[in-house]
Amino acid sequence: MALLSQKARKWLRIGLAGPGAVIVAVVTMAGMALWLPAGAANIDNIVLPLVLFPLIWAALFFHACLDRRLGRVALVAIGLFALHAGLVTQKFIAQSAAKESRG
């Protein structure tokens, strides 16, 4: 990240704290429903992401603001995004395949 100018670092941080945190929080909420344990009532994986969404966003926002190592901020955001977007994509592919085999 030392390759980036001070100005570029500043804008990258704003991007990660602003739209970045919103996008990653939304995708994380969607993906969490697929890996969280369902719990005794079979609903924890559905309702916990809904409850935790504001806190996930706040955690991403403050991490982007306060971590001096911008590379680590980007890594956490991209990692969370890739993991959860991957899970959602896989679910869609599996659903489409199931529909095709039924049809």
Added chain:
Amino acid sequence: MIHLPKDETKLMVAVHGWSGIVLGLLLYAVVFTGMAAVFAEEIGAWSAGHVERQSAFERPLDGAIQALGARTPEKYHEGVDLFEIGDHNLGVFFHHHEVKPNGQLSSRGIYYQLDRDGKIVGEQTGNAEDVFGPRNDDALSSFLVDTHVRLHVPDPWGLLLTGILGLAMLVAAISGLLIHRHLLKDIFTLRRKASPVLAERDRHSVAGTWSLPFAFLLAFTGSFFSFYGTVGVPIVAMAAFGGDQEALSEAVFGNPAKPDPRPHAIGSLDRISADAIRRTGEIPTFMAIENFGRTDALVTTYHQPGPGDIEPVTLLYNGATAMFEHEKPSIGQRPSAGGSLVAIMGPLHFGNFAGLFSKAIWFGLGFATCYVTLTGLRLWLTRRQDDLRSLAWLDRTVVVVGFGLPLALLASAAAFLVAMPLGSAVYWTPAGFLLASAAIIAAGIALPARRLERLLQIAISLLLIALPLIRLMTGGPGWPRAIEAGQPIIIAVDIALLVAGGWMLWLGKTRTARPRQTRKISLQPAE
């Protein structure tokens, strides 16, 4: 105490300040109306002069519901919601669930409004979003709640806006905690003899620090409610149920049972109601019937949390036999961490888990949050005294919104009291607010900020004192009648308004006697 390095502290001060400046006034409007909406039920009873003692669920309702079932098309028997409206009257919504063209889950059916004798006084057919509008006798409390929930912006944009404001409040609360260098000391520091600016800084800090956990709680639960239906449910339904929101709703709120569509008269709802009250010691806040008129009918009663608890109570009955089945969690079929967490979000946000006591605490902390928002904006302006000429518009806007909003809300209450007996409160309540707002904005353009502030304070004080008198003059029940009817809340609200008006007049008089200091004050980073 959290010790951040200098650069990070500086950044957090900027984040704290700008989160307040950019969205602070809208946030103030949401928190202020939310603070009043804590007592929406009591304000409703006070403003409409409710004197009925007995709940609709304590009176016979079986015959009326059977008769409604006979006259309602069978397609709307999928669900029947029963709840109290107005002065302990009954609202009944026969409906079926449907998915709108935009994919949103909705209910469509016939909404009946019954009087205390079970006679139909209102009937509307349509979607839930359309039929549950304000009524003549609850226009004031509806107006307050709608301002708080969506700032009167149409869905989903209003909910998204208040959700974003919730996140801004979350940012302000967390950054406020992070920038406190002397948290414990600041909780108790009130230098009364210091300069007005430093004294205001102390009051901001003390009120902000004490209400910090509350601000965090409100912001978190508030943004949860705003984003739940607008963003959360569609996205989680897309990921987990291939976009089927009805399947998600059924998984979370449904009562899975083997379908048995054979016709069967509904069991005695009076028996269910009496049994539910006996078991919980609380009158139902809501009763839901699934599959009305079928053998597999189920009745769920919802109650306020019991003593010492914050999770609401829910009971399930067999609809055909009216026999008690079991107590169930509000969310899901079995107790679970997620279900309990969602179930307590409501009581934590509305502060209604311990009756008037918890409501009063929520009101007080809401007032502290409003105070912190307003004084925070003023401190931000004070720190930029050199640029005050270019920021004069903001100074004036803070005064117009900060003091104008309470005044406009009081004007809408006065408009309601005058219009309700004439049957036109649904129109005049928001109209009164808009007319008062227009007059306040015009005064804001014409008058200097400090003079406007004094004028608005006096107007608020006088209207606070005048409201109980207007209520009596427009036919509202007097104190003897309220005592006779067992409605002390009417008297309590009257006294609260008179005391608040007197206190504001006294405060205005004290402030006038102590001239404002204009000398430049140097504030610390934590400000």
